[in-house]
Structures are given as C-alpha cells and as structure tokens.
Amino acid sequence: MKKITQLLLMFLITSVGFSQDLYDINTIQTIEIVFEESNWDQLLDTEKAGENNYTEATSVTINGTTFYSVGVKYKGNSSYNANEVKNPFHIELDTYVDQEYQGYTDIKLANVFADPSFVRETVAYSIVNQYMDAPQANYANVYVNGTLLGLYTNTEAITKKFVNKHFNSKKNAFFSCSPPDGAGPESTVLPSLEYLGTASSSYEDAYEIKSDDEEDPTVEIAHWNELIELTNILNNDIENIENVIDVDMAIWMLALNNVLVNLDSYIGEFKQNYYLYKDDNNQFKPVMWDLNMSFGTFSMTGESSTGGGPGGPGGGGPGGPGGPGNSGLSTTTDKAKLDHLLHINDDGFPLFSKLMAVPKYKRMYLAHYKTILIENISNSNYLTLANDYQSIIATAVTADTNKFYTDAQFTGNITTDYNVGNNTAPGLTNLMSERSTHLLSQTDFNNIQPTISDVGSSVSIPTIGDTITITANISDTNTDAVYLGYRIDETKPFRKVLMYDDGAHNDGTAGDNIYGTDVIIDADYMHYYIYAENDNIGSFSPARAEYEFHTIEATYSTITEGNLVINEIMASNETTITDQDGEYDDWLELYNNSSETLSLDNLYLSDDPDDLLVWKFPEGLTIAPDSYLIVWCDKDDDQEGLHADIKFSAGGESAILSYADGTIIENITFGAQTDDMSYARNPNGTGNFVIQAPTFGVNNDTALSTETIGLDLNVSFYPNPIQSTLNIESNMNPIQSLKVSSLLGQVLYYKKSVNKTKTEIDFSSFSKGVYFVTINNSKVVKVINM
Secondary structure (H helix, E strand, O other): OOOOOHHHHHHHOEOOOOOOOOOOOOOOEEEEEEOOOOOHHHHHHHHHHOOOOOEEEEEEEEOOEEEEEEEEEEOOOOOOOOOOOOOOEEEEOOOOOOOOEOOEOEEEEEOOOOOOOOOHHHHHHHHHOOOOOOOOEEEEEEEEOOEEEEEEEEEEOOOHHHHHHHHOOOOOOEEEEOOOOOOOOOOOOOOOOOOOOOOHHHOOOOOEEOOOOOOOHHHHHHHHHHHHHHHHHHHHOHHHHHHOEOHHHHHHHHHHHHHOOOOOOOOOOOOOOEEEEEOOOOOEEEEEOOOOOOOOOOOOOOOOOOOOOOOOOOOOHHHOOOOOOOOOOOOHHHHHOOOOOOOOOOOOOHHHHHHHOOHHHHHHHHHHHHHHHHHHHOOOHHHHHHHHHHHHHHHHHHHOOOOOOOHHHHHHOOOOOEEEOOEEEOOHHHHHHHHHHHHHOOHHHOOOOOEEEEEEEOOOOOEOOOEEEEEEEEEOOOOOOEEEEEEOOOOOOOEEEEOEOOOOOOOOOOOOOEEEEEEEOOOOEEEEEEEEEOOOOEEEEOOOOOOOOEEEEOEOOOOOEOOEEEEEEEOOOOOOOOOOOOOOOOEEEEEEOOOOOEEOOOEEEEOOOOOOOOEEOOOOOEEOOOOEEEEEEEOOOOOOOOEEOOEOOOOOEEEEEEEOOOOEEEEEEEOOOOOOOEEEEEOOOOOEEEEEOOOOOOOOOOOOOOOOOOOOOOEEEEOOOEOOEEEEEEOOOOEOOEEEEOOOOOEEEEEOOOOEOEEEEEOOOOOOEEEEEEEOOOEEEEEEEO
16 A cells, blocks of 8 residues: 655655666666665565565665665575575565656566676667667665665566557456566466467466556456467467567567567467556557567577576576576577577467468568578677666676675676586577677578669658658569558557559559559658568568558648637626536537538647647548538536636637747737627628627627527428427428537537428437527527436
8 A cells, every 4th residue: 555645755765866767778777775774685685586576675775766666675586595685676666655766667687697798788779779679777775774785777667558658558367477476497388379278267377467457357367368369370370470579579579589589488488477467459569578588598498409598587597597497598599599589380389380380470470580690790780788877887897895706707707608507508699600600601691582672652741631751662572572660640540551563553654663542641750661581581661561661741721811710709608608518618619611511730829929839630531521610618628528628718818729830820919708699700600809799609690699599480490309300390491501500619510502391300310408509501409418
C-alpha cells in the first residue's frame, strides 16, 4: 500500500541541481542506497531465498535526488550469489510511496558477473536499439550505507511504463518469457511458444504474467488465453500469424540474438529472456531482455547434442553461466561458426522454425540478418562501441574492488578469451572477426540481393486527400514480390500492397525495373518502406524497416477566407439551450459556405488575439457543404463533444479562427451582448452580424426563438417526443427537402426531392436526445428522440 500522497512528496524528495538522463550512455550514474539496518545484506539474502519481497530502504539517492521509503531487493538467477558482496539489485521507487525519477519507477542494476570487458550488455543494447524497440542501458556506481559496492550496468526495466512509451498502451496482455523460478537443467517447461493445450496451468512455470488485475480475476484468465492463442496459431495456423504477433519485430529479435551469439535467449538452451506485450492492434510485440551474455559467454544452443545450463537460483556464483554439456559450443571458433539458421527444423523452437517454413519470412530474416552483419559486425562498429564504452568506465572499473575480474582482464577481454566459471568469455574481436568472415562466406549472404534505389513520390508535398504514386527502381527481384508497406498512424501496423512494373501503375514502361503503386494520403503524414525479394533473399528500403521508414509529410487543404465562417455566437446563454450535460454554456456556430467538405485539421479557436492557439479542433473533424457545426465555449473540454477551452464575456470580446502558422480565417469582435440573444450573420453565412433570436445549427435568415422553434401552423410533426418514427404532414405546399441536425449542428440525415405532403423519418438508429428537423431549408422543429 502506498504510504503518502503525491502532494506530500514535494516535501520528501530532495533535489540537488539538474538531473542527468538516467540512461545517458556517456554518463555514469550515482545511486546511493541507505538502510536503517546494518545487516541489510542478510535481510536481502533472506528475502531472496524466500518470497523475495522488497525490503524498505530508508532512502535512495539517484544523481543527487533523494527518495524516501524505497523498495529494494536482490534480483537475478545465475548472477546472484549469497556469498558475494556485489549482487544485482532491483530498486522500486514506488513500492511504498508514489514517486518516480524522470518517469521511471524501477531501476535494474546488474553486477557484470560474467563479463570481464564490462561492455557486452551495453554494446548489445546499443545495436539492438538500431532495429527494434528495446531498453536503454548504461552504467551506475552503486553505494550502500556510504560504501561503494562497485560499477553496475543500469538497464531500463521492461514495465507497463515501458510498453506504454513504446506501444501506446499498458493494460493489455503482458508476459515475461522467462521461467518465474529460473531456468536450469531441472526445468521441465520453457517459454518456447510451443502449444501445450488450452489450460493456462500448462504455461505458468514458463511464463510470468505482468498484466493481472487483483480486482478483476477475469483479466488474468483472458490474457493467458491470448498467449495460448498465439502459441496455437504459431504452431498450427501459421497463415494467420500476423494477426497475433508483430512478425517483423520477431524476425529482428531472432536475427539479433544469432548475430550477437546471444544464446541465453529464445534461440538457446532455455528459450528465455524476452517479453511479449499485446498492443491495441492485437499483435504481441517481442522485446529482448538480459543481454549480459551476448558475444558468446553462454554456450548452450538447445540442440539435442548440447546440455548443461546456467544453474538455478544461486547456482554457480560468478561462474554461474555454467559450462557446456556433453557437446556444447566449447571453443570460440565453435561460437563464431554458430549456424545462422540454428533450429530451422526444430519444432521445439517454433518461433523460428515455423516462421522460417514460410519462404517470405525466411527471406526477410536473411535480409535483416545481413543488415545487422554489415552495419555492426563486418565494419567493426561493435568494436568502436566497446572501446568507447570502456574509455567512459575505465576509472570506475579500477575503483570497483568487488568486480569479478582483474583490471588486466577488463582491457584484455576485447581481444583475449578468459574463463568465466565453467565457460569462456571470448575476446570480442576473436569471436566477431572470425564470425564475420564465416557468415560472409555463407551462400545465403553471397546470393545476389535485390537492389532498391530512387525511392520517391510523384508529389513531394501532397495535400491531404491526394492520390500519389510511390515508385522505386528495383533490380534482381521477382516481379510479383515487390511490396509497399505504409501507414498513416504510427500506432498502427503497416499495410502491405503490391507494387507493379507493368506500365499501368504510373511506373513508366513495363519491364523497365521501375515499380509503382498508388496510395491515398488521408493524414498529415505517411510512413512507408519497400520490400523486394528473389528466390534467395529479400531487401528493404530503408534497410532497417519496419523500425525505420521513409516519411512523406502532407499539407492541409487550407480553407479559403469566406468558405468557412463563424456564423453565430451566443455569449450569454441563460435559458436558451443546454449542452448534453444540461448546462447553459456559451456556444459558437461554424458554417460551410462552400460546395466541398472542409477539414478542420490544424485549425484553432481562440478568444485572445495574443494567443491564437488556445484550442485545437480534433483531428479528422470535417464539416459538409451547407452545414453547421456547434462548438460549446465553456472551458470544459473533459465533456464529450466539442467543448473548447475558451469562454466568452457577455461584455464583448473576440472569436478567432486560425491555422497553426498564424493564418487567420475569421476574426470576429463583438460588443456587449443581450441575454439569450445571439450575434449572428444575416443573411446567413455572408451578411453582417446582428443581434437576433438564436437559430442554433440552422439558417440565420429566419431567426427563431426557443419558444417558436417547431411551431408552424401549416406543418404537423408527431409524435414528439419520438418513439421510433417521426411523421410529418404539410397542409399546403409539398415537402421538398428534409434535414436532421444534432445539437452540435452536424447533419445526420438529408433527403432531397421528397415532393410529398406526408412523409416520415426513421429515428430508430439515432441515439436518445434532442435534434432539429429542417423542412425546405427554412422551417425548423425541435424534436426529442426517446
């Protein structure tokens, strides 16, 4: 339970100077933990051996900012050892108190137990972040009760805050794909994504749910079922796999683990160390975790000929990664020659084997794999990163008297192999230089790859609503295997459509290697990429797609002055008409004078000439020709509907309609207003402003008071209130047109050429509320739909 409120924290959090970025790789963080108890280590060890609950620290100070009453515990399986001084920590700032540091509440600190170089994890995360959403990582000096424990890696926790930042939601199914009790030779179920039937109990020893709801147990049941559905489709219905997982992101994860020889992952013995979060598009997003054994420190591939393991909780101390089994990857050369298609025929690794059984996915995998290889391994970028990071931490490593390796091993592990318990931490260049040579000699990476160039759009800066052609020059591809992936909402998946070289898609001449396809730009931007493949390998433009993409920015179709007008203003609404919550608020009416539907995107409403950008119209809002739109001006934008963050003065002021760049569409200044009378254009849409009875969403030419709306001796409306159908009868002239408008002035129904003296309107599909029915564009009745 939280002890205190956020308000009280203002007095409890002490801040010194400006906070540095918690995950800035160029800066070593300082984290100081204070326990009241001198036997704090024993307390944390006891918890680790038991339920592993948090122990309350008196305070934790991060880069000079102090937090009081903080949860702290030891973490890790093979990296933890009760006999060691330097153990990994999990700090939870909000265990007892609502507090955070730069938006973060969880701090994960690893003790670098299996890496003499100190850079495996940070280099790996730097590379992974080039291709997919992943945690950030850097370093922190950690003190407890004033004593330096040593230099730790500081890795961003994968929490609900993380998934919300990257995937725009946090309440959906969320799993840690590592056995909750730790993986080891004794593990009987692993997070392999094999289908184990419909019972969640079959999966609970392999996955840990992070999205359960203590107040609603049905949430946990539903989320387990969604994970089970993923495993079922992956194993038994691969054609529908893109409905349940982000395949591109999964392929990036698989390729990265293999290139970086990160076998303490999905592709290794224990098939672990990743997370799955289901976004609002119903796709699970894989996220890589725990990269401290990248670059060959872990040796078990999970093939039937290998064995051994990292040991369970507490197993092995600094030598915890465990040694190879009967025939693990025992040498650096074995690791360097790790098969880039490891597990391709192994049903025990369905995320790889099932995806690779689909030719397109295999070619995508090879394309992504080759991109990582070229951009980070064969060019020695990994080495540049390693040297840079070692230079940042060299002094701190020397000061770390609790580290598991010597200073000489710290610098030497760049080029020299060292024993890590029962395993070996290869020298980075020993491993990766040989690995680069090996991989580049493989046929899969020597096959001719499609070449994509001259990617472009037929219109460099289109207007929203335009149809544009995307073209590219593509050679060495199968003609029926060129795709455009595009989206107009960054939270949505890319839609894939074929591109053509047939001369019929604005692509030039058939067979000229220019591929094209048309798309409609119906937002202010479009992200896109191009994918092409031949029988052997695929190719992307840009190479890091879908994580990176090309962008087209579209402009709004600006509204010409006079086409959209402020048509009516009520600044003193005492008894005239209420909003949907029964409140008599100020309101403003817009009218579309033009013959085209107008977009209100990028348009602002203000009552202050010195601040034109007070309230922005919602994206996607339009107004049809000869139609009205009501905006409530009540500074109550929490209400449903259009409620602007402005409120008029009955004594007079301004109403201004403008674009973000300062272009003013309308600027209406009015003087003192009369209660329950409006300030309206007459003639409607074009005339000067006069004070008259309000018309609210209808033509101003015949001003109607609230008492006379709906009163016409020659026309009958019944029943009113309406049950389902409104009957309309004219005793004189035929009814020519009918229009139904909402309280907001939006036209919901319009019918021309009625030519009857008796007709009806079906209101059964309308929600309950007040509506205005306009007859022959002049006579108006207010009706209530029950």
